[in-house]
Amino acid sequence: MKKYDAIFLGAGQAAPFLAARMAAMGAKVALIERKYLGGTCVNAGCMPTKTLVACAKTAEVARRASEFGVSSGINVSVDMNVVADRAEAVTLHARGGLASWLNSLQTVDIVYGHARFIGEKTVSVDSECYCAPQIFINVGARPYIPDVPGLATVPHLTSSSIIALRELPRHLIVLGGSYIGLEFAQMYRRFGAEVTIIERGPRVASREDLDISAAIADILRQDQIELLLQCDVTSIGKLDDDILVHTNKTTIRGSHLLVAVGRKPNTDDLGLERAGIDLDRHGYIVVNEHLQTSVDGVYALGDCNGRGAFTHTSYNDFEIVAANLLDGDDRKVSDRIVGYALYIDPPLGRVGLSEQQALKAGYRLKISRRPMSKVGRAIEKGEVLGFMKLIADAETDRILGAAILGTGGDEAIHSILTAMNLQAATSELKWAVPIHPTVSELVPTLIGDLAYQEYA
Numbered sequence: 011m012k013k014y015d016a017i018f019l020g021a022g023q024a025a026p027f028l029a030a031r032m033a034a035m036g037a038k039v040a041l042i043e044r045k046y047l048g049g050t051c052v053n054a055g056c057m058p059t060k061t062l063v064a065c066a067k068t069a070e071v072a073r074r075a076s077e078f079g080v081s082s083g084i085n086v087s088v089d090m091n092v093v094a095d096r097a098e099a100v101t102l103h104a105r106g107g108l109a110s111w112l113n114s115l116q117t118v119d120i121v122y123g124h125a126r127f128i129g130e131k132t133v134s135v136d137s138e139c140y141c142a143p144q145i146f147i148n149v150g151a152r153p154y155i156p157d158v159p160g161l162a163t164v165p166h167l168t169s170s171s172i173i174a175l176r177e178l179p180r181h182l183i184v185l186g187g188s189y190i191g192l193e194f195a196q197m198y199r200r201f202g203a204e205v206t207i208i209e210r211g212p213r214v215a216s217r218e219d220l221d222i223s224a225a226i227a228d229i230l231r232q233d234q235i236e237l238l239l240q241c242d243v244t245s246i247g248k249l250d251d252d253i254l255v256h257t258n259k260t261t262i263r264g265s266h267l268l269v270a271v272g273r274k275p276n277t278d279d280l281g282l283e284r285a286g287i288d289l290d291r292h293g294y295i296v297v298n299e300h301l302q303t304s305v306d307g308v309y310a311l312g313d314c315n316g317r318g319a320f321t322h323t324s325y326n327d328f329e330i331v332a333a334n335l336l337d338g339d340d341r342k343v344s345d346r347i348v349g350y351a352l353y354i355d356p357p358l359g360r361v362g363l364s365e366q367q368a369l370k371a372g373y374r375l376k377i378s379r380r381p382m383s384k385v386g387r388a389i390e391k392g393e394v395l396g397f398m399k400l401i402a403d404a405e406t407d408r409i410l411g412a413a414i415l416g417t418g419g420d421e422a423i424h425s426i427l428t429a430m431n432l433q434a435a436t437s438e439l440k441w442a443v444p445i446h447p448t449v450s451e452l453v454p455t456l457i458g459d460l461a462y463q464e465y466a
């Protein structure tokens with residue numbers, strides 16, 4: 011039995027940073043990782059996918075070059091080997107940096123292997139046992155594969171395996187029209203594949219407001235991506251080398267299939283029952299406001315606790331636990347204002363409540379909208395799709411949430427995110443003098459345009 015002050019299960023976006031903080035304070039810690047340091051973000055998520063999105067954007071810019079008076083040759087073609095190499099290089103660079111930093115820390119032992127609880131404060135990896143008074147679970151999530159008849163018998167891609175694809179699909183069928191499905195769908199369309207999205211629900215990006223979902227659908231259709239909504243997959247089969255997806259409406263024939271219908275927490279093979287750690291009905295580890303599990307001294311951080319599904323929420327989980335355990339602070343997960351981006355082009359930047367969520371929470375709303383076709387910067391760049399939307403509490407005039415679906419939306423949303431964190435009143439914000447020409451410069455205009463929203 012190896013004894014430590016703290017053990018970390020999984021080296022995602024929270025554990026390495028907390029392990030390093032504790033080690034810097036003299037603690038002896040074990041960081042157990044079954045695959046790659048850095049977890050999903052570095053190896054199969056944000057970093058490689060945003061590298062691929064950059065390749066796809068470059069192809070699009072090249073195709074549109076003549077609109078800007080630039081001649082770029084005749085036909086745009088994409089070398090998928092170079093594309094995959096780029097994504098791999100970005101991942102290897104980030105993983106290598108993390109590995110050399112962690113290896114340089116004196117009291118951090120990195121253990122490679124699958125960890126399982128064998129007792130309340132004891133885990134095993136292969137034949138070795140490790141115990142500590144404090145255990146931090148940061149095991150993340152993996153692609154969920156639905157139980158569709160025939161799916162197991164055909165070759166299919168997930169968000170992890172598609173990153174390394176070195177061929178251009180003739181026709182990519184994407185199952186699921188949410189964050190993962192939409193980013194890959196547009197990217198592959200721009201690489202040159204024919205793309206069909208099959209979504210079970212009535213709209214794409216269904217967590218967003220109706221107007222945002224509709225505008226996203228328009229953007230995708232503009233790229234000639236076929237959207238099949240309210241489409242239930244009944245079975246999947248093969249015809250020669252092709253894949254056939256049979257639905258309640260039609261049958262789609264494609265060369266490749268990407269399954270992007272959600273993610274599943276990596277909690278089913280952790281021996282949590284042996285430690286008495288509670289799970290909810292979706293398999294997420296139940297945590298309180300301080301990210302403590304049902305067992306004293308055991309914490310769950312990142313995607314596996316169901317309180318966030320982003321790299322920055324996982325990292326913020328580290329910040330919350332570190333502040334409370336090491337700095338004598340009292341930080342709660344419910345205090346954070348969540349922002350995120352959907353990296354289609356143009357991107358969607360989001361923060362706080364959507365209109366639907368704000369209404370459900372009982373607020374009276376003031377809303378303002380502005381199409382990107384009325385944003386100077388967007389016009390100058392020739393990227394006028396999308397719109398901006400601001401939602402405020404009609405009683406207090408404080409901002410409840412915002413969406414910027416448009417060029418630079420992933421960056422411009424931060425001015426609103428910062429204002430919300432400062433709890434600034436809209437009356438103060440409208441006096442800010444923004445830089446021209448930017449997308450952000452329209453934020454004071456949006457504030458000035460806030461108007462009561464009446465609902466029938």
Ligand SMILES: Cc1cc2nc3c(=O)[nH]c(=O)nc-3n(C[C@H](O)[C@H](O)[C@H](O)COP(=O)(O)OP(=O)(O)OC[C@H]3O[C@@H](n4cnc5c(N)ncnc54)[C@H](O)[C@@H]3O)c2cc1C
Binds near residue numbers: 280313322
């Ligand atoms: C395609 C894709 C694109 C994404 N894009 C974005 C984006 O642009 N922005 C964003 O914010 N988020 C994005 N995300 C989400 C983001 O990647 C995750 O929210 C984030 O990585 C979660 O981090 P985590 O710390 O919870 O766990 P993870 O990063 O998933 O790490 C968990 C680690 O635990 C290890 N592990 C699991 N079980 C065990 C075990 N029993 N023993 C030992 N080790 C174990 C795993 O191997 C893994 O390394 C994307 C996700 C995907 C799939």
Ligand SMILES: NC(=O)c1ccc[n+]([C@@H]2O[C@H](COP(=O)([O-])OP(=O)(O)OC[C@H]3O[C@@H](n4cnc5c(N)ncnc54)[C@H](O)[C@@H]3O)[C@@H](O)[C@H]2O)c1
Binds near residue numbers: 241320
């Ligand atoms: N830009 C980002 O920050 C980013 C990018 C990618 C992923 N992520 C994270 O990854 C998580 C998972 O994303 P996701 O897109 O896989 O899942 P999701 O849970 O957001 O959406 C799954 C979609 O698949 C549909 N669906 C489910 N079963 C289906 C079926 N049988 N046939 C057709 N459609 C079906 C659902 O209706 C839904 O629209 C997100 O919650 C997000 O936090 C973030």
